[in-house]
Amino acid sequence: EVVLTQSPATLSLSPGERATLSCRASQPIGFYSAWYQQKPGRSPRLLIYDASNRATGIPPRFSGSGSGTDFTLTINNLEPEDSAVYFCQQRDIWPYTFGQGTKLEIK
């Protein structure tokens, strides 16, 4: 199965800064990656699909890029409400797999 490795495990930034989160696949998955946000005690929410497309209602501060084995989620102009765990997912190769997550803390 495809192993998705996310880095860093934890990221601590201040409001207004930019966050850059990485997801690396153990084999090429084309553009078939997605990013989710999970706030404490809440269920996950789809942010980005097909590597770079924002899901419905997601603000443009969130953007995704990459292809093949390397994917990036960028969050511009961080807000306190962006504190959450962010994890990636691939759907190119069955079974669908997820990264272990990056915890983003807003100082």
Next chain:
Amino acid sequence: EVDLVESGGGLVPPGGSLRLSCAASGFPFSVYWMHWVREVKGKGMVWVARIGVDGSGISYADAVKGRFSISRDNTKNTLYLEMNSLRPEDTGVYYCAKASDHGVNWFDPWGRGTLVTVSS
């Protein structure tokens, strides 16, 4: 508003069984693929199973194949997961998830989750 509410979780001994339900509302349930995903502490999310709009297109993760059964009742807008021969490694929070409007194998939204604990 789209809402997914899971139920049926609990504490069960190894070898036991549970049936999870997911009540859907706020969208035309019968036209969407549905999935079960579990959150395992320390490991993250693990996809469990999926089912097509009419009950076809069923597939399972290898870890649960032969023990779990996914089904749906479109007249009741409800998704099910029958879990048998449960093992401690099946412990986790089980989420049902609707296939996203952007692709059947992206998950959006997710339910609130139900906790399954397999322990003696």
